[in-house]
Amino acid sequence: MRPSTAEANLGFGLTTAHIFYRMPDHLELLQEYIWQRYDTFPEFPVLGRFLDFWQKEIEGPIHSVTVAHYRLIKPAEIHEMRRSH
Numbered sequence: 001m002r003p004s005t006a007e008a009n010l011g012f013g014l015t016t017a018h019i020f021y022r023m024p025d026h027l028e029l030l031q032e033y034i035w036q037r038y039d040t041f042p043e044f045p046v047l048g049r050f051l052d053f054w055q056k057e058i059e060g061p062i063h064s065v066t067v068a069h070y071r072l073i074k075p076a077e078i079h080e081m082r083r084s085h
Contacts, residue, residue: 013071015039024059
């Protein structure tokens, strides 16, 4: 679900988490999972709830998480434009 313009102005952006976790029956093996949702930087409350859910409900313990975030609305870039007459 794409956030509204108002949400985008509040810092919502596309957040991707690359999660490495251990296989429950073979803890020496790592598996990976890619998670992607719209979330806010820098708190990432949606990702935080997902990771809390994972730790409570999923048997594979998390090894590491790498997060990337791309804001939907950024400050405007202003360039000086000169014209010759």
